[in-house]
Amino acid sequence: MLTMSFKAAYYIKRPKQDSGPKTLLKNKNYTENCLILRPPTIQGEDTKCNSSRHSRQVIKERNKRYSTIGIWDVKCHRNEGFVIERQADVKMCLFWGLTRDFKIFSAAKADCEAKGARLGVFKGAEKMTILKRKGASAYRHIWIGLDDIKTEGTFVWHDGTILPPSEYRPLYFAENRPDNVNGADCVHYSRDLMLLDDHPCQYTYNHVCEKLIS
Incomplete structure (x- = not known):
């Protein structure tokens, strides 16, 4: 119960x-x-x-x-393992993978979908603050719901919206990122950079799932 x-x-x-x-x-x-x-x-x-x-x-x-x-x-x-994260008037229903639960991007995405959720979409300053707060306390790398797998250079949030290059900085990507080194198509939060970075999708990282509540 x-x-x-x-x-x-x-x-x-x-x-x-x-x-x-x-x-x-x-x-x-x-x-x-x-x-x-x-x-x-x-x-x-x-x-x-x-x-x-x-x-x-x-x-x-x-x-x-x-x-x-x-x-x-x-x-x-009511969803096992999901917690409410708040920042100002914004709240998200999130599942944070175990600190030693490392997955490639596609496996992380599949894990979220199996939970009836998606990889976390952190659009806006408040949601990025939630991500940074958790990243600073527990995780070094966190896969999130953002990639340019379909079209190189066009980063799409997992809610279907595009992140335009004009909005990359200062809120989302670190300086000189994304850089597409080694075919980097998937986006993660980097605790070292304290912002987003693109890495090859075959790297194994922690991930965060977001449950949409209606």
Whole structure:
């Protein structure tokens, strides 16, 4: 059973009886219109919402005061090994491979896909900060979801968008990178450079998977 740390029962209002996060319920055949997530577990119980104790405003204020957990957080933590990483208003649901779990790029990509995820896409300053923070503390090289395998010189994030050369620096690539040395087509985070670098896809590195939460 998955556990999380929050101080008080978390109340979720369902707009109508046939909607809402049913997968969180112990009893799928619920009859009430509120869901309570009681500490220390995130399994829910349905309850009545027609008292002042469960009014919309009371629910909102209680949740704001006692807990930062939300449905997004719950969905992330339901995936074994995935953790929530935050920076400012940005959060990602990530799986970091074991520190001695080294894979070639294609194997790392396949491992993420087997988890229903993708290699991490770190677009933007906040997400790069998340990557750098983890890289500084635990990993020297981390495969991420960026490569120019299909077309040399055109780096594509694994969400399908292109990283234009005009945006390489200063946020993403280190100086004089990418350099395509030895046919380098795959991108990793380098702790030594503290930025991204391209290396041959057959090198074995750690990797990070990103779960998309809707």
